[in-house]
Structures are given as structure tokens and as C-alpha cells.
Amino acid sequence: MADTQTPHYQNTEGYHEIEIPVKKFKCIGANSPHDHPHIYLDMGKKDSIVCPYCSTLYKYNGHLDKHQTIPPNCIVE
Numbered sequence: 001m002a003d004t005q006t007p008h009y010q011n012t013e014g015y016h017e018i019e020i021p022v023k024k025f026k027c028i029g030a031n032s033p034h035d036h037p038h039i040y041l042d043m044g045k046k047d048s049i050v051c052p053y054c055s056t057l058y059k060y061n062g063h064l065d066k067h068q069t070i071p072p073n074c075i076v077e
Helices: none
Strands: 017-020 024-029 034-044 048-051 057-060
Touching: none
Parallel strands: 017 057
Antiparallel strands: 024 034, 048 057
């Protein structure tokens, strides 16, 4: 999968969990310069995954638009 097609998510606000509309994505931690190593995560058959760097719990929500997150503004565009 090309890097430009993989959504990137950030957690600059330090939320415990973020709902996202995809199961394969890249977590960057907080916005630069406070980001962590950018890591690809894949939920597989599960509906959630924890980032091993920032401990953000990402939960799959199939009702969200591709640019939406709960809480809002966690996608990197």
C-alpha cells in the first residue's frame, strides 16, 4: 500500500482513545516536533489497537467519513 493512500493520525491533545474509519493506518503520535517514530498499525480482525509508542487506543468506527475522527481533528491532512 502506497504511503499517500494510508491515512495518518495524530494525538497532539493526548486523548485516551480515538475512533477512526479505517483498520490500517499510520500513527505519528503528536504533531511535529513532538511526534514519535511513525508506525503503521493494522487492526486485522479486531476493532481496536493500541499504539506501542503513545499508548493511544484506536477504535474502528465504520460509520465515520474517511476524514472524520472522534474526537475531531486527529487526522493528518
